[in-house]
Amino acid sequence: MKFTALCLASMVAASSALLRVPMKKRSDEEFLANRREVVAARANQLTDTGDVVINNYENAQYYGEISLGSPAQNFEVIFDTGSANLWVAGKDCSSTNCKGHPTYDSSASSDYVVNGTTFDIEYGSGACTGFLSQDTLNVGGLTLPEQIFAEITDASGMGVGYKVGKFDGILGLAFDELAVCGDPNDGGYIPGCVPTPFGRLASTGLIDEAVFSFYLGGLTPDFPANMTGFPGELTLGGIDEDHYTGDLAYVPVSKAGYWQITVDSVGIDGTDFSTADTREAIVDSGTSMLVGPPDAMDQLADKLGAKKMSSTGEYVVGCHKDLPDIEVTIAGVDYSISSDDYMLKDGPICILLMLGMDLGPEGLGWILGDVFMRKYYTVFDMDQERVGFALAKASE
Known part of the structure; x- marks a missing residue:
């Protein structure tokens, strides 16, 4: 599946x-x-x-x-x-x-x-x-x-x-x-x-x-006048150093099949919403949001002051609110996702690009989708069965 x-x-x-x-x-x-x-x-x-x-x-x-x-x-x-x-x-x-x-x-x-x-x-x-x-x-x-x-x-x-x-x-x-x-x-x-x-x-x-390697482009400065957005790039066969800053940090694939890795925590202001049974994650370019266990996502959204829409399962919050970063820690490295990354405006209301979903057994709890990959240049190394992350450069 x-x-x-x-x-x-x-x-x-x-x-x-x-x-x-x-x-x-x-x-x-x-x-x-x-x-x-x-x-x-x-x-x-x-x-x-x-x-x-x-x-x-x-x-x-x-x-x-x-x-x-x-x-x-x-x-x-x-x-x-x-x-x-x-x-x-x-x-x-x-x-x-x-x-x-x-x-x-x-x-x-x-x-x-x-x-x-x-x-x-x-x-x-x-x-x-x-x-x-x-x-x-x-x-x-x-x-x-x-x-x-x-x-x-x-x-x-x-x-x-x-x-x-x-x-x-x-x-x-x-x-x-x-x-x-x-x-x-x-x-x-x-x-x-x-x-x-x-x-x-x-x-x-x-x-x-x-x-x-994936580099996912963001919105242009003149949005919404220009609706197209910056182009991104998928590089097959290697890495493009022009698309990221700093050094790549690699983590081993914990189970080959999906690009599955182990995370240390997923939290806000020191509160960890992962547990010992939900610390496996899939890095997935085909998923738009940050996905996590339903209970954990409800708690995370509550921490952000968001409300859950019963008809769609979406979390919404007033766009005027100043929200903290979500911190994903992988192999001891902290990866922050700011409100600019995880909020999508729909008039005065913002949709949180997060979803609660039960992903099944074996500790699989999270999907790091495009909301994460737009922020971090992501390298998929099949030979060495590892995934690398580095801060993506701003779209130009």
Whole structure:
């Protein structure tokens, strides 16, 4: 389960390379408009280098262009560290499910190879189903022939979030073990059954290191006049030192699959809202908020003087309030998230970019989503199974 609050025909020659994926940011204004639409819908129901522009869905789900097939068919996908599969809408996805999204047409590609294995995946925001296919993948100018991915035939489980979203699919960047295929209702999932795009970039030598790094752009100074926001960048194959200040501090992955790490504490003014049973966290570019245990998040919000909206589970507070930093301590290093980072204005009321969610057993309590990653440049090192953090430079 994924936790979240939402081409050339031949192989490029192996060479030393950093693959840079520029990232664009969806505006807060658009996020708020779509948030209202989602709430209304729920109420009614009760060495080569390459560049890909990456946008932000709901101010958090950063997406950019890839292509599949020969000739290329282009899609915008979320680059998601909280999952490991690649999927896009297939031509058999109904207009009700996939209206407004481009769909992959296998008959239009000379490189297509049939697979047909059942694909069924569930995210925190919903589920989607389809089947596996094989074709040429291009990301940022680098080409991976024979990449296995999923064609989605039913995205109804993703709900209105997919309908109003500007992403067409997801490209997972978690460990290969998290990639799945099969039907959970018919024999169960088969973990690790699909070689992931990033794993193949590393194993084929298209990038020097199995390392990628996220720099997430923020809002422009003239917001809301300029709604686009600063671009960010995903670097595949290494680190861009121009995007952070100071030194990177690394922490080991505690359990490979998700990018899971151990945190020392999550607190405000010395009050720790984590416990001995909830000190595992996932670093997840596909989640917009800081997510924690429901009771802990209620207590944290109460400490901030926020109120919980029963209809949406959101925490709101008056924008005039002067709120303290949230401190996340990892391997003895304190990472502060200021109110400017975790408050989103909606008129005179501010929404806290926090969510309470029960993430399951084994001590897993927290998700450090984009509200954290926008503040801290984040390095994911698959070879050494570690994650690094450094203060991100201000967007320019």
